[in-house]
Amino acid sequence: MSTLSTINIGICGLGTVGQGVWKHIDSNRVALESRLGVTLNLARASVRDLKKKRTVRVSAGALTLDPLSIATDPSIHIVCELIGGTTLARQVTIAALKAGKTVVSANKALLCKHGPEIFAAARKHGGHFFFEASVAGGIPIIKALREGLVANRFKLIYGILNGTCNYILTRMEREGLSYPVILKEAKELGYAEADEALDVEGWDTAHKASILAFLAHGTWVPTEKMLVEGITQITQADLSFARENGYAIKLLAVITREADTGEVFVRVHPTLIPKTKVLANVNEVYNGISVTGDVVGETVYIGRGAGQDPTASAVISDIADAVILLNRGNTHLPEPVETRASLTPLQRITGRYYLRLEVKDEPGVLAKIASATAGCDVSISSVLQRPSETAGAASLILTTHQANEKAIRATVSRLKRLSSVLGEPVLIRIADFAG
Amino acid sequence: MSTLSTINIGICGLGTVGQGVWKHIDSNRVALESRLGVTLNLARASVRDLKKKRTVRVSAGALTLDPLSIATDPSIHIVCELIGGTTLARQVTIAALKAGKTVVSANKALLCKHGPEIFAAARKHGGHFFFEASVAGGIPIIKALREGLVANRFKLIYGILNGTCNYILTRMEREGLSYPVILKEAKELGYAEADEALDVEGWDTAHKASILAFLAHGTWVPTEKMLVEGITQITQADLSFARENGYAIKLLAVITREADTGEVFVRVHPTLIPKTKVLANVNEVYNGISVTGDVVGETVYIGRGAGQDPTASAVISDIADAVILLNRGNTHLPEPVETRASLTPLQRITGRYYLRLEVKDEPGVLAKIASATAGCDVSISSVLQRPSETAGAASLILTTHQANEKAIRATVSRLKRLSSVLGEPVLIRIADFAG
Known part of the structure; x- marks a missing residue:
């Protein structure tokens, strides 16, 4: 197969992250290019306002208002979708993948909403979709x-x-x-x-x-x-x-x-x-x-987890992986094999819970609450009463023994219906799963 | 290029880590093979004692006493060097790389001692050398x-x-x-x-x-x-x-x-x-x-950082990378570009230091020590005296202001020569570099 000596990169959405990618490729170009054995050409970028001042120097001819023109440009090898949102971003991503290109994205909402469609388009047309920047910024x-x-x-x-x-x-x-x-x-x-x-x-x-x-x-x-x-x-x-x-x-x-x-x-x-x-x-x-x-x-x-530089670090690592892949033939990446796992029912999601209730400061309240939780099979481990910011009220903090999500939700609904309970109970999970 | 549907793996050194690799490939085979799109065949293993009981089931015909026979076996695609040491391990690694194979290793001493030779052999003969398991066990x-x-x-x-x-x-x-x-x-x-x-x-x-x-x-x-x-x-x-x-x-x-x-x-x-x-x-x-x-x-x-399972996790991730590479043509990996950086001179390695001295418990000791440190341009930030386990002695704990390695070393030599200082001073760096 032929090896590309110049990789043309198109950046759709030259906002904070896009400018970060441009800046760091430029400033670290020597090391990146010698590691990857190619020239990285920041060929085109789409923006919403051609006149806006930017922190990176981009020639006027490289700018466009139309990200789709980058997605379908035959000279572009890698498209970075950094527009955000799930409408135009989806159009750009799918158009680029349909053109057989590799897409690098930081867009978690897009992937979460349209993941199956995106991966199917990549597989069908021999392109790839990289998304390191979509989760936890610069952490690989x-x-x-x-x-x-x-x-x-x-x-x-x-x-x-x-x-x-x-x-x-x-x-x-x-x-x-x-x-x-x-x-x-x-x-x-x-x-x-x-x-x-x-x-x-x-x-x-x-x-x-x-x-x-x-x-x-x-x-x-x-x-x-x-x-x-x-x-x-x-x-x-x-x-x-x-x-x-x-x-x-x-x-x-x-x-x-x-x-x-x-x-x-x-x-x-x-x-x-x-x-x-x-x-x-x-x-x-x-x-x-x-x-x-x-x-x-x-x-x-x-x-x-976010910000211009950490996100750019992740996008550039995806670009590097894409370059290696482009120069090594379009075999498949070891993607997870798609399955349709069942979801654990709520009765089997168990743990200990913390519940904070604002209650009327009057006798007998705790008895009513204890009776409500017991009726839902939730057993109380500790009770603390604290002053409330509301006059005539007290703040009650309960922790439970092991209970399950279904039972605790029933408990919360039942507690909300008690006339002694004011406002919305606050439920916090205790991280027993963390060992 | 042709795609291999079965990858033959040879394990040189079926000790703790080797058995871990064998065990976990076997137990996670379905997921691994479907991700990688190949059959993983644990074809051969070398041992020092053919009769020894092992925790994994290996057919007698797959075992050999001679790791070099695995390294040069034309049917083997990936050689895992898990022998340890730097003599036989080096022979096996170089022999396998000369045969154009990909080598996966957990051997930090080997790599540290013979890194340039190993990478040169991999480059020259079109093979690859993977070493995720050599540092920090299962952490990628x-x-x-x-x-x-x-x-x-x-x-x-x-x-x-x-x-x-x-x-x-x-x-x-x-x-x-x-x-x-x-x-x-x-x-x-x-x-x-x-x-x-x-x-x-x-x-x-x-x-x-x-x-x-x-x-x-x-x-x-x-x-x-x-x-x-x-x-x-x-x-x-x-x-x-x-x-x-x-x-x-x-x-x-x-x-x-x-x-x-x-x-x-x-x-x-x-x-x-x-x-x-x-x-x-x-x-x-x-x-x-x-x-x-x-x-x-x-x-x-x-x-x-170590142990059978975490190390096996790293070795298997290298095997997976090697499989992808084998089925994608032998282009080069993005290895660091070898340079010959200068080392920072000791005068520019600066920090704060902790010094513990056993000293004679007598008047005037601190003055002698303070004079010795000042003479080396090291300025003391704090002094603590603690009881010593030795009779007639005291334990003196000093911390310094910013100083450099050359000065602190001179200080330690000078302090050692003082008759009031007993035994070897203990020097601990204070991690200012950690921000």
């Missing part, structure tokens, strides 16, 4: 799962996959300030989006968990089949309990697979994780992932 | 450095690379027992070799550091050009100081590269590392590596 976790740990079956993967949530929780914990106050500051500092819902309600983490679950188990778990809860209900009461009892609170994605049944379950929720675990000490915008394989045991990966 | 750190972080230049890599030392230090710290007591128990439990020198004196760590430095910087730093110190002098006095001042003591490999000069330096020594750093909390037989890239920032990798 996709490569670790797909290649480095290929000997393993993964009974447990859990991780901090959203830097915004981790930043907010870290600052709440360190400074004793409330969620709304820290969120506001995080927005001003650019650590949270203007519309923060995707991050703080857990959906961004869920998208990434879906990708990790596919890599590990070959099955796509749609986010609506997951348990997804965010961090918006976490207060200083919860963080105090955590601190006093040797825990940190982290928003975790948890992917489990039952060895006997092969059932898979994916969940995203705030979690009380013992401070003795490494991930309890992964703070600020850092991400961390614990991967337990049946052969290797537990391995942990930590790094910055 | 070789792949991370070579592929996942290819966009980066690495100003700092540091890590815990020897499980035996980490196990001993962890138990000393937790149980308050002395080095000889814990070493004896570690030997009985199989966590330390009968001859422990290679581990506890830092040479095993140095071999691994040499491999990481080559991957990161393309230059082979022989161990005699490194600073290598082990853990045999560490006592409870040092661990107490560490605990009281917010540090852990870890045997670290530290690889630095100066951005301006390109100079590289590799060192291995016990280190006071702040408990706030993740690696300070990596305990027992676990390894951990911090890699700081100019693009990605700091990333950290943690996992079991």
Whole structure:
């Protein structure tokens, strides 16, 4: 087969990440090109505004308003889809794959929503789809799962996959300030989006968990089949309990697979994780992932989960892999074999739980609550009463013995119906799965 | 090119790791073969005793006493060199590479000693040499450095690379027992070799550091050009100081590269590392590596550093990579471009130091010591006097302000010559480099 001596790269979406990719390929060109044995030509880029000032120097002739023209340009070998969203990004990705090109993407939402279609298009037309940057920024976790740990079956993967949530929780914990106050500051500092819902309600983490679950188990778990809860209900009461009892609170994605049944379950929720675990000490915008394989045991990966430079690092590593593949013939990559695993039923998702309730400060309340939990087969391990910020109310913190998701959900609904319980109970999982 | 549907694997050295590889390929065969699209045939294995009982079932016809017969067998595609040592292992490796085969190795000493010869033989005859298992067991750190972080230049890599030392230090710290007591128990439990020198004196760590430095910087730093110190002098006095001042003591490999000069330096020594750093909390037989890239920032990798299963996990991932390569034509892998970097002179290796001296318990000692250190341009930051186990002696713990390796070495020689200083001063670096 013929070997390409120049690789033409098209960048669709020259925003923060796109400019980072351009900048770092330029600044590290000598080392990259000598390692890969090719010339890397940043040939074209699409933008939304041709006139906008950018931090990288791109000739006017290389710029276009139309990303699809890059996706279908016969001279382009590798298309980087860095547009974001799932509409135009999908059109660009599918068009490039249909043209037999290799696509490098940082787009977790796209992959989570259209993964099967994307991989099918890559297979059908002999192209490839790389997505290291879609999960955990610069941490090479996709490569670790797909290649480095290929000997393993993964009974447990859990991780901090959203830097915004981790930043907010870290600052709440360190400074004793409330969620709304820290969120506001995080927005001003650019650590949270203007519309923060995707991050703080857990959906961004869920998208990434879906990708990790596919890599590990070959099955796509749609986010609506997951348990997804965010961090918006976490207060200083919860963080105090955590601190006093040797825990940190982290928003975790948890992917489990039952060895006997092969059932898979994916969940995203705030979690009380013992401070003795490494991930309890992964703070600020850092991400961390614990991967337990049946052969290797537990391995942990930590790094910055987002931002221009870490994401660019991942995109460039995908470009390097794509170059090697392009010059080595279009045989198939060792993708996970797609299966359709069953999901573990909620009765078999077990653990210990932390429940915080605002209750009327009156006699007999605890008896009613204890009776409600017992009626759902949930057994209480500890009860703490704390002052509430609401007059005439008290804050009640319960922890349970082992219970299952179905029972705890029934418990929460029943508690909500009690007239002594004010507002929404706050439920936090205790990370027994973390050993 | 033709695609192989069956890959014949020969295992030279069916010891602990070899049997682990055999066992896990067998038990995970369905998933591995479907991912790789080939049949994996464990065709032959060499042993030192044909009659010995093994935990894996190998047909008598597949066994041989002669590993070289496997290395040169035309039917074998991938040779796993798991013999250990650097004599027969080198013969087997070079013979297999000369026959154009791909070699997978867990042998850090071999690679450290004969790396240039091995890579040259692989290049010349169109084979490949894989060595993920040579550093940090099951952690895919070789792949991370070579592929996942290819966009980066690495100003700092540091890590815990020897499980035996980490196990001993962890138990000393937790149980308050002395080095000889814990070493004896570690030997009985199989966590330390009968001859422990290679581990506890830092040479095993140095071999691994040499491999990481080559991957990161393309230059082979022989161990005699490194600073290598082990853990045999560490006592409870040092661990107490560490605990009281917010540090852990870890045997670290530290690889630095100066951005301006390109100079590289590799060192291995016990280190006071702040408990706030993740690696300070990596305990027992676990390894951990911090890699700081100019693009990605700091990333950290943690996992079991040795043992049958983690090492087998790494060997099997190399076999998988080799299979893909075999079926994709023999183009070159993106190896580091070999350079001959200068080493940073000792005057520019700076940091803070901890010095523990046994001194005569008499007036005027501190004045003599302070004068000796000042004469070497080393400035003292703190002095603590502690009771010594020796009658008539005291234990003196100094920490310094920023100083350089040349000055601290001169200081230690000068202090040793003082009649008030008894025995060998114990020097521990304080991990300022860890930020």
